[in-house]
Amino acid sequence: MARGFRQKIRQKNTENSGFGSNASGRFINKDGLPNVQKKGVNVFNKLSWYHTMLNLSTFRFLTYLVVAYILINIVFAMIYYLIGVEHLTGIDKSDPLNEFIDVFFFSSQTFTTVGYGRIAPVGFMASLVATFEAFLGLLTFAIATGLFYGRFSRPRAYLRFSDITVIAPFQDTTALMFRLAPYKNNALTDAEVILSTAIEVIEDGVAKNNFYRLDTQLGKINTLALNWTVVHKIDENSPFYGFSEDDFKNINIEIIVHVRAFDEVFSNTVVQRSSYVSREIIYGAKFTTMYYPSKENLTTVLDLDKINEYEKVDLPILAEEQL
Numbered sequence: 001m002a003r004g005f006r007q008k009i010r011q012k013n014t015e016n017s018g019f020g021s022n023a024s025g026r027f028i029n030k031d032g033l034p035n036v037q038k039k040g041v042n043v044f045n046k047l048s049w050y051h052t053m054l055n056l057s058t059f060r061f062l063t064y065l066v067v068a069y070i071l072i073n074i075v076f077a078m079i080y081y082l083i084g085v086e087h088l089t090g091i092d093k094s095d096p097l098n099e100f101i102d103v104f105f106f107s108s109q110t111f112t113t114v115g116y117g118r119i120a121p122v123g124f125m126a127s128l129v130a131t132f133e134a135f136l137g138l139l140t141f142a143i144a145t146g147l148f149y150g151r152f153s154r155p156r157a158y159l160r161f162s163d164i165t166v167i168a169p170f171q172d173t174t175a176l177m178f179r180l181a182p183y184k185n186n187a188l189t190d191a192e193v194i195l196s197t198a199i200e201v202i203e204d205g206v207a208k209n210n211f212y213r214l215d216t217q218l219g220k221i222n223t224l225a226l227n228w229t230v231v232h233k234i235d236e237n238s239p240f241y242g243f244s245e246d247d248f249k250n251i252n253i254e255i256i257v258h259v260r261a262f263d264e265v266f267s268n269t270v271v272q273r274s275s276y277v278s279r280e281i282i283y284g285a286k287f288t289t290m291y292y293p294s295k296e297n298l299t300t301v302l303d304l305d306k307i308n309e310y311e312k313v314d315l316p317i318l319a320e321e322q323l
Contacts, residue, residue: 200252
């Protein structure tokens with residue numbers, strides 16, 4: 001990105017962004033989490049394992065559970081095997097592979113407290129390990145059940161943001177636009193969007209980030225049922241006033257989006273964040289319509305596959321005269 005930006009921004013720099021002026025990289029990732037790497041603590045204190053497991057995708061969450069279950073039983077099977085299969089009754093001793101397979105399934109039956117009874121521990125050490133494994137299994141499944149419930153019951157906004165934002169004609173000037181839409185059958189009301197931007201500037205030969213609040217034409221809507229195109233008008237009150245296409249391409253810019261709404265099912269407020277950087281800004285374009293009436297004219301179809309569709313347009317001459 002280009003440095004040495006000389007544009008005089010009329011809007012006052014704000015300091016309540018939560019990020020420092022000398023922070024680097026993207027501030028908010030596409031998943032809405034801050035792009036911050038923390039040092040000075042060990043891995044056990046750095047991560048909240050509960051939050052980590054709740055934020056995993058469903059596929060990864062289930063994969064981790066299955067892999068952990070298999071690994072735990074392999075470890076206990078090896079312990080039983082080292083103690084000696086003669087301390088387990090009912091083992092198929094025809095060859096080592098069959099022995100280990102039987103020990104593995106005995107471990108899984110003990111871990112889940114099923115206990116079919118064909119194989120049983122004999123002696124102090126085997127019984128002690130089986131007792132500890134059963135206790136560990138109870139704790140593990142209690143934790144797994146809590147995680148399943150937490151993932152199932154956690155309030156979420158379930159919003160999909162467009163991958164891009166566009167600079168489009170708007171009224172007598174231009175505007176920065178992006179759109180979002182709910183993709184689940186949840187009912188969101190009193191939806192509110194808060195926009196801010198970070199712009200890299202050079203002051204006294206030092207690069208720093210200035211943060212600005214972006215006004216929106218419609219900052220709050222009563223019901224979020226279809227897509228919502230958020231519009232920031234680029235006029236004299238905008239930090240982007242006078243920006244050319246090259247400015248949007250060559251200056252480090254990040255649009256930070258914060259959406260808050262009320263979920264009627266959970267009876268709770270849900271929040272979702274996203275951001276757009278310079279390479280995700282399309283200059284001279286407008287979004288195409290992504291909803292239309294059904295064939296029977298009895299309902300409205302919201303086509304989420306069209307959330308990123310746009311067409312190129314010419315911008316008003318006034319936008320060029322502002323440079």
